Amino acid sequence: MRTPATGNDPATALDAAWRDHWGRLTALLVAQYRRLDLAEDGLADAFEAAARTWPRDGVPMNPPAWLLTSARRRILDRLRAEAVAARRLPQLGVEAELQEEAQRVMADAGEPVRDERLRLVMLCAHPALSRENAAALTLRMVMGVSTADIARLFLVPTATMAARLTRSRKSLSGETFEVPLGPELKDRVGRAADVAYLAFTAGYTPPSGEELVRTDLAAEAIRLARLLRELLPARADLDGLLGLMLLQHSRRDARLRDGRLVLLPAQDRSRWHPDEITEALEVLTPHVTGPGTPYLLQALIAAEHAIAPHPDATDWPRIVERYDELLALEDTPVVRLNRAVAVAEADGPLAGLRALDGLELPGHRLPGVRGELLARVGRTEEARADLARAVELCDNDPERTHLATRLGALGG
Numbered sequence: 001m002r003t004p005a006t007g008n009d010p011a012t013a014l015d016a017a018w019r020d021h022w023g024r025l026t027a028l029l030v031a032q033y034r035r036l037d038l039a040e041d042g043l044a045d046a047f048e049a050a051a052r053t054w055p056r057d058g059v060p061m062n063p064p065a066w067l068l069t070s071a072r073r074r075i076l077d078r079l080r081a082e083a084v085a086a087r088r089l090p091q092l093g094v095e096a097e098l099q100e101e102a103q104r105v106m107a108d109a110g111e112p113v114r115d116e117r118l119r120l121v122m123l124c125a126h127p128a129l130s131r132e133n134a135a136a137l138t139l140r141m142v143m144g145v146s147t148a149d150i151a152r153l154f155l156v157p158t159a160t161m162a163a164r165l166t167r168s169r170k171s172l173s174g175e176t177f178e179v180p181l182g183p184e185l186k187d188r189v190g191r192a193a194d195v196a197y198l199a200f201t202a203g204y205t206p207p208s209g210e211e212l213v214r215t216d217l218a219a220e221a222i223r224l225a226r227l228l229r230e231l232l233p234a235r236a237d238l239d240g241l242l243g244l245m246l247l248q249h250s251r252r253d254a255r256l257r258d259g260r261l262v263l264l265p266a267q268d269r270s271r272w273h274p275d276e277i278t279e280a281l282e283v284l285t286p287h288v289t290g291p292g293t294p295y296l297l298q299a300l301i302a303a304e305h306a307i308a309p310h311p312d313a314t315d316w317p318r319i320v321e322r323y324d325e326l327l328a329l330e331d332t333p334v335v336r337l338n339r340a341v342a343v344a345e346a347d348g349p350l351a352g353l354r355a356l357d358g359l360e361l362p363g364h365r366l367p368g369v370r371g372e373l374l375a376r377v378g379r380t381e382e383a384r385a386d387l388a389r390a391v392e393l394c395d396n397d398p399e400r401t402h403l404a405t406r407l408g409a410l411g412g
Helices: 010-033 036-057 063-081 095-107 111-124 131-141 147-153 158-171 182-204 215-231 236-249 274-287 294-307 316-329 333-347 349-356 365-376 380-393 397-409
Strands: none
Touching (some): 010 036, 010 111, 036 131, 111 131, 131 158, 131 182, 131 215, 147 158, 182 215, 182 236, 236 294, 274 294, 333 349, 333 365, 365 380
16 A cells, blocks of 8 residues: 655655665564565665656655565565465565554664664674675665675675675574674674774775775765664764764865875864764763773874864874773784874884884885884985885875875985
């Protein structure tokens, strides 16, 4: 039974339904039918049907309920075609009953829908999946990003990404659609946060190509972080994750000038996004003096840059202290590299070079930092060698251009 039209623009209504309800509807369908493939295919068919019929018949009064009803119909058709519907599902009755149930479910704004979405997020963060595959599956199932767009975001062919998503769904086919408890829940939430940050990092610092910032992927990752905080409120780690993303993303328009990389001290701070900085600081303020988590400490480091009115006012000793706290929790080469940069700013380039002693890290960032610090202390030949190595290893065009420019300034 079709509901009366509301007079809304069909394309606008369909885009809003995709953005606001894909994850909720997918979670409800997975909860009912216990199959990721059925839920995704049925909902995709429902959106396709809406794209055909809403321009002709008008937008339903309750678009998500219409989509849920349509998806259920298509799932039942597929189950019957597979000759298993009679064994696995009770007969759901006439179409009017489907519509009535969908209206009731979508009218419930309370815990059931939230719980189903949480189950779906936790399922996509299952340890059986690699973090990259978990990120792709989460973007597809929870956020509704198309397979083609995910492939573009992760710089692989669409067919490759489609195969990855299919394998990921199959690997989860026997898993329960439940929220884990105790330590397993903590681990799964941590994986979900890592998945969001992996997607964000892929957008904020692409390893290769012409773009330095891919705002579309970064924005999707921030949307996922917001969803995690909505589903699991009052968690310092998730507050830190969102704050970190917002602060880093707020500088996106200042990171390039005429196609060239602009380092943080030289950025035009008037091009930073103050609304995102304000939101991040509000999220982080309750945690300034509390126990740290890796994402929270990284966010508090980024906040030091955000609150400094100009580069010379940056509290570098405080940033070094935050990195020391972070090292106690997460001693990784990347953290040590970033700490060495802060030490160089706080105590001079020689101190920064000493902080790099013994550090090993693949890629161009370590020789790039070492070359810059060597140049600052006048060890030009060594600096040229490290910068040349960094240029050789860097696949991102704006970063490579910046490194080549620094090398050229040294006569290399």
